[in-house]
Amino acid sequence: MEKLYKMVQGYWKRFPKGIEPYQMATRLLEECGEVASEINLWEDSGIKRQRRGEPNKEDLAGEIKQALVALMQIAVYYEVENELEESINGSLELMEKEGLFD
Numbered sequence: 001m002e003k004l005y006k007m008v009q010g011y012w013k014r015f016p017k018g019i020e021p022y023q024m025a026t027r028l029l030e031e032c033g034e035v036a037s038e039i040n041l042w043e044d045s046g047i048k049r050q051r052r053g054e055p056n057k058e059d060l061a062g063e064i065k066q067a068l069v070a071l072m073q074i075a076v077y078y079e080v081e082n083e084l085e086e087s088i089n090g091s092l093e094l095m096e097k098e099g100l101f102d
Helices: 002-014 021-042 048-052 057-077 081-097
Strands: none
Touching (some): 021 057, 057 081
């Protein structure tokens, strides 16, 4: 979480005009579209491979990272970082109690 938070700070310094809620939401949608595009490439859906070649892990990971950063920007903007971490911890505790981990 700390690394994502740091990336949010960097992006906001780089693009200070892009930190309004609507802009962040549309950026998130755009990044999710790019993740979907990478999945299409991996699944050989459509004509993507003819234009882009074989899929690679770095490209998919980069698009997932961008989507995570876009989500984290929204969390930081609305100051729900602590609640987000608590929510994640609560889910992990419940999964642990359910025996879902080895």
